Amino acid sequence: MNKLKVLLLSMVLALVSIVATQAQNNNQQTIKIKTSAVCDMCKTTLEKAMAYEKGVKSSSLDVDSKMLTVTFDARKTDANKIKKAVTAVGYDADELPAQDRAYNKLDDCCKKGAHQ
Amino acid sequence: MKSHFRNYSFYLLPLLLFIVAAIPAAAQQLTGQVTDAANPGQPIIGASIAWKGTTHATTTNANGNFTLTFPDSLTSEIVVSYVGYVQQIINVAGKQSVIVTLQPNSNLKEVVVEGQQTRYSALTTTNSQIITTRDLEKSACCNLAESFETNASVEVSTTDAVSGAKQIQMLGLDGAYTLLTTDNVPALQGLATPFRLNYLSGTFIESIDIIKGMGSVLNGYESISGQVNVKLKDPEKAERLYVNLYGNSQAKFDANVNIGVQVNKQWSTALLLHTAQLHHRSDRNNDGFMDLPLNSQYNVYNKWKYSNGNWVSEFGVNALREDRLGGQMDFEKGSELYYGTTSETERISGYNKTSYTFDGKPYQSIGLISSASHHEFDSKYGRREYDGSQQNANLRLIFQSIIGHTGHTYKAGLSYTYDDVEEELAGAVFKRTEHVPGAFLEYIYNNLSNLTIVAGGRADFHNLYGTVFSPRLNVKFDATQNTIFRLAAGKGFRVANPIAENTASLVSSRNFVFTEQLQPEEAWNIGGSFTQYFELGGRPGAFITDYYYTTFRNQVVADMYSTPNQVRFYNLDGRSFASSFQAELQYEVLKGFDVKAAYKYYDVQATYNGDLRRKPMIPEHRFFVNLGFATPFDKWRADLTTQYFGIMPLAHAGTHHSAELAEKSDAFFVVNGQISRAFKRWELYSGVENLLNYRQPSPIVGASNPFGPDFDASMVWGPIAGRVIYAGLRFRIN
Numbered sequence: 069m070n071k072l073k074v075l076l077l078s079m080v081l082a083l084v085s086i087v088a089t090q091a092q093n094n095n096q097q098t099i100k101i102k103t104s105a106v107c108d109m110c111k112t113t114l115e116k117a118m119a120y121e122k123g124v125k126s127s128s129l130d131v132d133s134k135m136l137t138v139t140f141d142a143r144k145t146d147a148n149k150i151k152k153a154v155t156a157v158g159y160d161a162d163e164l165p166a167q168d169r170a171y172n173k174l175d176d177c178c179k180k181g182a183h184q
Numbered sequence: 185m186k187s188h189f190r191n192y193s194f195y196l197l198p199l200l201l202f203i204v205a206a207i208p209a210a211a212q213q214l215t216g217q218v219t220d221a222a223n224p225g226q227p228i229i230g231a232s233i234a235w236k237g238t239t240h241a242t243t244t245n246a247n248g249n250f251t252l253t254f255p256d257s258l259t260s261e262i263v264v265s266y267v268g269y270v271q272q273i274i275n276v277a278g279k280q281s282v283i284v285t286l287q288p289n290s291n292l293k294e295v296v297v298e299g300q301q302t303r304y305s306a307l308t309t310t311n312s313q314i315i316t317t318r319d320l321e322k323s324a325c326c327n328l329a330e331s332f333e334t335n336a337s338v339e340v341s342t343t344d345a346v347s348g349a350k351q352i353q354m355l356g357l358d359g360a361y362t363l364l365t366t367d368n369v370p371a372l373q374g375l376a377t378p379f380r381l382n383y384l385s386g387t388f389i390e391s392i393d394i395i396k397g398m399g400s401v402l403n404g405y406e407s408i409s410g411q412v413n414v415k416l417k418d419p420e421k422a423e424r425l426y427v428n429l430y431g432n433s434q435a436k437f438d439a440n441v442n443i444g445v446q447v448n449k450q451w452s453t454a455l456l457l458h459t460a461q462l463h464h465r466s467d468r469n470n471d472g473f474m475d476l477p478l479n480s481q482y483n484v485y486n487k488w489k490y491s492n493g494n495w496v497s498e499f500g501v502n503a504l505r506e507d508r509l510g511g512q513m514d515f516e517k518g519s520e521l522y523y524g525t526t527s528e529t530e531r532i533s534g535y536n537k538t539s540y541t542f543d544g545k546p547y548q549s550i551g552l553i554s555s556a557s558h559h560e561f562d563s564k565y566g567r568r569e570y571d572g573s574q575q576n577a578n579l580r581l582i583f584q585s586i587i588g589h590t591g592h593t594y595k596a597g598l599s600y601t602y603d604d605v606e607e608e609l610a611g612a613v614f615k616r617t618e619h620v621p622g623a624f625l626e627y628i629y630n631n632l633s634n635l636t637i638v639a640g641g642r643a644d645f646h647n648l649y650g651t652v653f654s655p656r657l658n659v660k661f662d663a664t665q666n667t668i669f670r671l672a673a674g675k676g677f678r679v680a681n682p683i684a685e686n687t688a689s690l691v692s693s694r695n696f697v698f699t700e701q702l703q704p705e706e707a708w709n710i711g712g713s714f715t716q717y718f719e720l721g722g723r724p725g726a727f728i729t730d731y732y733y734t735t736f737r738n739q740v741v742a743d744m745y746s747t748p749n750q751v752r753f754y755n756l757d758g759r760s761f762a763s764s765f766q767a768e769l770q771y772e773v774l775k776g777f778d779v780k781a782a783y784k785y786y787d788v789q790a791t792y793n794g795d796l797r798r799k800p801m802i803p804e805h806r807f808f809v810n811l812g813f814a815t816p817f818d819k820w821r822a823d824l825t826t827q828y829f830g831i832m833p834l835a836h837a838g839t840h841h842s843a844e845l846a847e848k849s850d851a852f853f854v855v856n857g858q859i860s861r862a863f864k865r866w867e868l869y870s871g872v873e874n875l876l877n878y879r880q881p882s883p884i885v886g887a888s889n890p891f892g893p894d895f896d897a898s899m900v901w902g903p904i905a906g907r908v909i910y911a912g913l914r915f916r917i918n
Binding site for chain 1 (some may be wrong): 270424
């Protein structure tokens with residue numbers, strides 16, 4: 069009897085956790101943002117900044133296309149907040165321009181046109 | 185089989201077409217122009233254009249135009265470079281003319297990639313190491329003395345067991361032989377020496393460059409073993425707000441606040457505030473003396489930066505006040521009953537650096553660097569009073585340009601130094617006023633691929649010691665992209681401040697005896713290094729080994745051997761040398777896990793009263809191992825540093841009748857560790873210094889009778905305070 073209880077409980081727990089994971093997956097969204105990042109150093113800076121943003125699960129910048137792909141938890145943040153965070157690091161995010169002070173602080177090799 | 189062939193031909197055809205198309209081009213020349221992105225339309229004169237991977241190169245003429253014949257090799261990429269600009273690699277396949285626009289690289293700094301250990305620079309002509317902000321955060325807060333904890337080249341040692349003074353050592357030589365500069369302006373020299381490492385907060389610092397061996401003549405004639413250049417926070421790039429609070433188990437508290445403001449497009453400023461407080465007396469080794477002196481410091485640094493086109497100007501003002509009190513547990517200021525040391529220091533200094541870059545000639549600039557300082561202190565060591573004041577002013581004018589093209593550049597200039605030093609030790613007054621006008625020239629040859637030679641010389645006209653000539657040479661040869669050889673040789677000259685550089689002996693029964701008129705110190709230093717960068721399993725590493733030999737033509741010898749109750753100062757009569765060998769390996773063993781291991785050998789000897797003997801307090805052998813661990817994006821970081829100190833010779837004061845006074849120290853280990861967790865704006869850190877709780881047994885000889893003849897607190901070779909646990913937090917708004 070006892071064993072059965074334990075088995076049943078563990079099955080319920082397993083089910084709950086599966087549902088929970090699915091719920092999480094449902095809340096997960098991915099956006100692509102066109103940035104002004106130009107080099108591998110920008111990639112490091114930007115991905116690091118994203119890692120410290122609330123709700124961001126993962127991020128990846130494709131240097132050639134300047135596209136930043138961000139996966140986030142929609143319950144904790146939204147696309148606008150993420151774009152704002154990108155501008156706060158010193159890069160354009162789609163239609164939003166980079167914040168001046170942050171841009172000025174970037175290394176010269178990370179500034180727009182440094183690699184044209 | 186047939187289908188295979190067809191597949192090949194499918195690829196071959198365009199390739200053939202391409203080769204055919206390329207043939208006519210190869211017979212011709214590539215022409216083009218290089219222009220300046222900062223001044224649209226302005227040509228760049230003297231830029232270098234080379235076929236990638238070859239020495240086949242040319243430079244642009246007065247109109248920025250160039251003509252380059254096609255090489256024999258099959259490269260289609262050209263490398264366009266110019267001093268002060270970002271290098272560009274361009275594919276010119278099929279092109280006969282090209283216009284290249286170069287972006288200025290206003291600060292020629294090396295890109296310090298996040299996640300890397302303290303690195304040996306691959307770019308500088310000198311053997312240089314960079315301690316980045318990230319490295320600085322690994323050591324306990326908050327002054328320069330702690331900043332070298334994770335670095336193998338510079339050691340920090342406590343000079344005595346009472347006053348808390350600390351000194352750096354490089355190549356086996358005292359910190360006095362290392363030129364300390366802040367933003368390349370000589371700083372904290374002369375009478376500031378005893379406590380100078382406390383006068384720069386770690387939170388003021390952006391990064392530290394350590395140059396081993398002879399450096400440039402531009403910064404003066406004084407450096408002998410090397411240069412430590414502290415780059416303070418740049419107002420343009422400083423955080424808007426940065427707060428760092430620190431406390432440790434000895435009840436020492438530090439508070440730091442930095443504020444950065446971009447006032448307008450041209451002006452920016454950074455206000456850096458620091459205070460350190462220790463008001464708790466502790467005596468864990470039960471010798472009746474406080475393990476650490478009480479201390480109260482207030483330190484303010486304000487930097488301004490103006491940049492407008494070709495003009496850049498920087499201003500800085502620093503003011504500090506520090507009180508210290510060390511000695512017996514019941515010692516109070518003014519007490520004659522108990523032994524103690526007190527010191528009150530006030531210091532104010534300022535500097536300005538202004539440079540102008542010529543229009544359309546980014547290689548040509550003129551700069552004026554001026555600085556002034558006032559330093560004053562009153563101190564007491566037991567019954568001995570030691571007071572001093574120093575006024576110092578420095579002026580340098582530097583002109584920089586090229587000869588023909590950027591393969592030949594030079595820097596020439598004039599300098600003037602004023603130094604007014606007055607000391608009073610137990611009633612005896614020592615005074616000197618120096619006026620030193622000088623001129624210097626440095627020529628830099630660069631073959632644009634793998635050889636750089638910097639040859640410099642300066643002539644200084646010292647009002648007290650006549651004309652001094654200081655030649656210096658630095659050579660860097662990149663045998664391959666990852667293998668670098670460096671050579672440094674030259675002469676240094678300095679006027680010693682024997683009391684300020686030997687305050688440790690004030691904390692003993694020794695009398696200071698000057699047997700003759702002391703002459704300036706003069707030394708040759710020659711050395712070289714070999715650096716090999718490598719990649720193993722996809723992760724970077726570096727192996728660096730160097731050897732330096734310093735030989736003194738004159739030295740102010742502080743002789744503690746000859747007469748037990750005296751420290752005798754006299755000019756060197758005989759040999760004095762320091763030879764230093766170091767081998768270091770850095771490697772990222774696993775992703776995020778860095779290892780740095782170093783071994784050092786020192787042989788430092790001087791002639792004491794006719795006998796060539798090893799200098800006291802310098803171990804022959806040292807090991808250093810640093811393990812650094814970081815999770816992705818540095819969210820968690822952990823660091824562990826182990827140092828091994830070999831046996832050191834000692835020179836005890838007193839009558840020596842007690843046989844238990846060892847002639848040598850013990851060998852021992854010191855382990856420091858830290859762990860930190862970063863959030864978006866917050867960072868928490870906690871660590872431990874001297875984890876093994878190793879303490880030098882009875883660091884104070886004759887502690888029971890501090891006014892007696894056997895008292896000596898200067899033979900400190902190991903930690904006094906034992907294990908110290910600390911914690912703190914950082915908060916920043918960028």
